[in-house]
Amino acid sequence: MARVFNFNAGPAVLPLEVLQEAQSQLVEYKSTGMSLLEASHRAKDYEAIHQEAGDNIRKLLGLGDDYGVLFLGGGASTQFAMVPMNLLGESQTADYTNSGAWASKAIKEAKILGKVNVVADTSKDLPTRVPASEALKFTPGAAYVHITSNETISGAQWKDFPKTEAPLVADMSSDILSRPFDAKRFALIYAGAQKNLGPAGVTVVIIRKDLAERASEKVPVIFRYKTHLAENSLYNTPPCFAVYMVTLVTRWILAKGGLEPMGRLNAQKAGKVYAAIDGSKFYKGTAAKECRSDMNITFRLPTEALEEAFVKEASSKGLKGLKGHRSVGGIRASIYNAFPAEGVDTLVALMQEFERRNG
Numbered sequence: 001m002a003r004v005f006n007f008n009a010g011p012a013v014l015p016l017e018v019l020q021e022a023q024s025q026l027v028e029y030k031s032t033g034m035s036l037l038e039a040s041h042r043a044k045d046y047e048a049i050h051q052e053a054g055d056n057i058r059k060l061l062g063l064g065d066d067y068g069v070l071f072l073g074g075g076a077s078t079q080f081a082m083v084p085m086n087l088l089g090e091s092q093t094a095d096y097t098n099s100g101a102w103a104s105k106a107i108k109e110a111k112i113l114g115k116v117n118v119v120a121d122t123s124k125d126l127p128t129r130v131p132a133s134e135a136l137k138f139t140p141g142a143a144y145v146h147i148t149s150n151e152t153i154s155g156a157q158w159k160d161f162p163k164t165e166a167p168l169v170a171d172m173s174s175d176i177l178s179r180p181f182d183a184k185r186f187a188l189i190y191a192g193a194q195k196n197l198g199p200a201g202v203t204v205v206i207i208r209k210d211l212a213e214r215a216s217e218k219v220p221v222i223f224r225y226k227t228h229l230a231e232n233s234l235y236n237t238p239p240c241f242a243v244y245m246v247t248l249v250t251r252w253i254l255a256k257g258g259l260e261p262m263g264r265l266n267a268q269k270a271g272k273v274y275a276a277i278d279g280s281k282f283y284k285g286t287a288a289k290e291c292r293s294d295m296n297i298t299f300r301l302p303t304e305a306l307e308e309a310f311v312k313e314a315s316s317k318g319l320k321g322l323k324g325h326r327s328v329g330g331i332r333a334s335i336y337n338a339f340p341a342e343g344v345d346t347l348v349a350l351m352q353e354f355e356r357r358n359g
């Protein structure tokens with residue numbers, strides 16, 4: 001089998017070694033006589049997997065037992081609602097930064113549930129960007145401050161996180177575990193797994209435990225972080241197989257040396273594509289240079305017809321998923337942790353060759 005270079009934004013490429021390991025254990029997990037797909041979420045073997053997933057994430061982020069790691073369903077989109085449900089009291093205000101399409105969705109949900117102050121809005125800016133950390137003015141006594149660490153559609157990423165007095169909350173769906181950062185500065189981090197952590201189906205929530213106590217009795221039990229912390233994400237049936245895959249992916253990151261080497265590799269991979277963009281008059285990057293994402297590289301060609309031809313030719317050569325998000329067009333190369341360096345070199349070579357023929 002020839003694997004293609006998978007540039008999809010999510011669900012996205014997974015490490016080949018991880019897929020092979022899962023394949024080797026698919027029909028019978030260890031010597032249990034059954035697949036993990038069939039196992040009880042209360043079984044000892046599953047419990048060990050479940051525990052390891054959380055421990056690995058804490059280890060990679062340098063967090064202690066004062067943080068819980070939850071495995072929930074509903075995607076990161078459910079967290080857009082769960083965060084204000086749990087953390088935003090009736091008389092309080094939550095500060096949000098609007099950096100693009102995903103932050104806008106988080107804000108929309110929060111506004112349904114409480115008072116929101118949008119402290120900065122770069123969602124319509126071109127080149128695309130995230131707000132500058134230093135310029136932010138927060139609401140005194142804000143319930144929390146919410147940011148979207150990487151805007152998957154626009155290709156803009158926070159490089160320095162804001163310093164806040166209020167608990168800092170981040171949607172890290174598209175860049176979690178892709179680079180080292182001081183996780184202790186965050187009170188809550190959430191991410192859909194389907195980009196850097198595993199397959200679709202599980203959402204990881206990393207929460208400082210004291211924060212979970214805030215939820216009022218009016219919040220349905222299933223939507224309280226407190227419930228899931230108390231039950232170690234086994235209050236209801238978790239997406240067991242997706243959690244198993246997160247365990248394998250986080251083991252893979254640990255075996256590669258953790259977030260420092262992962263971040264270095266990601267910066268090198270992204271740097272090659274940005275160098276190809278900057279070295280040409282044919283390609284134009286979509287994001288402001290200081291906010292360029294190492295995960296989702298967005299760029300334009302001179303015309304939409306050329307973009308279409310580029311995507312088509314790339315696909316015919318085994319470079320799949322390069323079409324930009326339907327809401328913005330253009331090209332998007334999503335190169336998460338598991339995306340191979342060789343695929344980046346192949347893309348750069350194609351970009352140069354395509355320009356020679358069409359520039």
Ligand SMILES: Cc1ncc(COP(=O)(O)O)c(C=O)c1O
Pocket residue numbers: 010074075076077078102148150151152153171172173174192193
């Ligand atoms: C930054 C970001 N937040 C939230 C989401 C929504 O995630 P889900 O589809 O898991 O609800 C996405 C999906 O692509 C995303 O990229």
